Amino acid sequence: MIQMFIVSIVLALLFLPFHKTWWNTPLLKKWIPLRFTAGVIYGVLLFYVGLLDQSVTGVLTYYLPLFSLGLIVDSTLVFTFVKSFRKQSALIGAGIGAVLLILFVVFWLLQPLFLADQKYNMADGEEVTVDELNPVNEENIPVVPRSYAEYRSDILMGQLPNQAFYNLGTTRIQQHDGSLYWVTPIEYDGLFRWIRSDAAPGFIVVSAENPREEPQLIETPMTYVPSAYFHEDVNRHVRSAYPDVVMYDTHFEIDEDMNPHYIVSYGSYTEFRRVSDIEGVIIVDPVSGEMTQHTVEDTPEWVNRIFPPHIAEERNTWFGIYKSGIVNRFFGREGLTQPTYWGSDDGMTGVVDESLNLSWFTDHTRLTGEGEETSRSMIGFTMFDARTGELRYFRDASGSLNGRVAMDLAERTFRRDDYVAGTPSLYNVYGQYTWVVPLMDRNSVLREIMLVNARDENVFGYGDTKREAFGAYQLELATRTDEDIVPGELTDLEEITATVERVYQWDREDSVTVRFLLEDFDRIFTVSSSSYPRAVFLEPGDTVRIEFMDGGEEIQPVEEFEILN
Incomplete structure (x- = not known):
């Protein structure tokens, strides 16, 4: 924290005028303390409020444009108010500022055109086949959508004595003790609730596999949370100890003993803040505030995700559109793909493999231009390992239904009930690419679970329980297709x-x-x-x-x- 204030004070010197005449002119001189104060406030807003990393690229990005504008304004004002100031000197000062500003803007606008190869290499996608997508045990396929978990968590939070003081935090899926759960921290509802509360009360756990399992309210007083203020804000708490790292994401997880932790994914930028590189996590104990830093390789096994979904989505996009360089991206567009647009739903869906390791899933369609109709079949799909950052592209799914079509089919099937499809997930079920689609009513209550064969939209099964849905789907596979049903090693x-x-x-x-x-x-x-x-x-x-x-x-x-x- 002290370092942040020192850096803000030092960088505030850039707000001071560089013309000696400014310092010798009474009319202009009186503004110098105000400008320095404004510089300090600007630094505090960037580093303390905005949590900007104190790196060279961060300082250049946020200070160089203002410094350039300062040269232009200072030269103009001195020339305007000081009659003895030469026009040539004013033009030189303003010209230097204008050149610096123009160069910065041109660099910022044109640099992305030369980063196609760097972005594609950072995505580091590997093309694989269906043989490497192992079947998942039916019991471990999550069918409870996030919105239903939030609905049940909201009801359970009503048991708190001062529930009006709190809100639900962001709900995340994670593996715990061999099963999948939606875990939601309880956060403060504003500044005055934070002042009146000693700590956030705990978190709520909802099964992601069984919608009929009762949720749990785990009461653990937590001091350092994202919705707290000043030094108790968990992100500010981390920034005070690690001023130079780039913080990409903060999420809540529980360990093997159901102890709460906040996981902060950190790293750095390459290519002048254009390409994100995840280096590890900082684990924060929200009760004591204790922090430990880990690289990707030595992160504890109970941590489900190191790479946040927005990084996975970014790299999926790079992998799809930069396969053959920047020229092909805008002109030839040969062989290019794009992640399916989900609208208001999650862009990346958390799915698990046979070992319950979390991956970010999305399907890819052909790249379409602005105004073109979106393709209804997928070219392939990707699995982005949430711990290692490995991106695998399954190319042999070409011609299969994409997730948007699976959602439309599910909603048409229950049009009379007016059910809404949640975000679908693609799994290897009984040896077949299969979309698992939850269906909810308008109050976000889970009503049906539907399985849609990705190769044939006429093969589907549904039920109000997971077992019923999987049984109906298996029956459809047995009676409507000639392919063998292969549930895999787990059956x-x-x-x-x-x-x-x-x-x-x-x-x-x-x-x-x-x-x-x-x-x-x-x-x-x-x-x-x-x-x-x-x-x-x-x-x-x-x-x-x-x-x-x-x-x-x-x-x-x-x-x-x-x-x-």
Whole structure:
């Protein structure tokens, strides 16, 4: 904090006039203390209020234009009020200021045109295939949208004795103890509430996997939070200890023992503040204010994200539009892509892999010009590792439905109910690219979960619970496609031989779906005549041998089917 004031005072010298005549003229001399004070205030606003990093590029960016304007104004005023001041000297002073200002503006406007290669290299995208997108266990696919988690958190916050003092902070998804949760810190509601409160009361945890699981209010008094003021503002607290780093993002996480922490992603700029480089995190204990700095490599495992979503979105854009340089970006536009525009929804969606590691997902469409209709199919999609910054581009999804189309299909399916689709996520479900789309009513209450096959919009399933939705989707895959259903390593292949107890046949447009019960098994098995024509002759009392992927669904599609008698 002391360093910040010293830097502000030193840089305030740039606000003083450089003409000796100014200092010797009584009319102008009386303004010198005011100008110096204005310089100090400007520095305090930049470094204390605005939390600007005290770096060379930061100082040049925010002080050089004002210094240049000062030369122009000073030379003009001295020439105006001091008759003995030579016109040539005034023109030289004003000219130097004008040249500096013009050079700065031209550099600032033209420099981005020469950074295409640097930005593309910083994105460092790698093209991969679907074989590297491992299937995810059904139980660990998040189906609870952020808006529903915020809705439930808001209700639970009503249990606080002085709930009018507080607001909900930003809700983030994270992994804890092998499951996914939405975690929301409780923040102050303004300056006067901060003055009257000793500490923020804690945080709220809502399951991202099970909408019926009760949320938890964890009461932990937190002093250093983003909504506090002066030295208790967590960002200002970090800036006072680390004045030179660039702070890119501050978010809330809990560790293995459910202790609260604020994670500040830090780094630096390259290419004169045009390209962001994440270097690590600063972990702040909001209770004690203790801080620890970590590089990307030595960040504790419980930290879910080091790279914030806006950095992921920025690098996705660079990877898509700068593949062949700046000329192709504006003229040829060959092979260029862009992340799908989500409107008011999240631009980057947090998804997890089989180890529950968080990645930022977005799908890519072909790059369209201004006024052109947005493509309805995706060229590919990316997974941006939130801890390492690794960007993987899955190119073999070309021709699949993009997320916007999946949302439209889900809303059309429930048009009568007037449900609104939340931000979809793409997963490898049963060996298929599948959009998982939550549907909410107008009050942000989760009503349905819908799975849409990315290759065929006619193959989808939905339900008001995750198990029901996945069971319906698996049934559609088994009856409407000829491809094998491959849930992956997390689901076991079961083989049984048993006697048929009951049979029901359902005539569809292009096939017959046969559903049957087996003795001593409490679930419904289903098989399509398009895959096994002899299934239409199944009768009670027959002995069958079947194989199926045991995902625990009540309606279980059959992979292999044989009538033994």
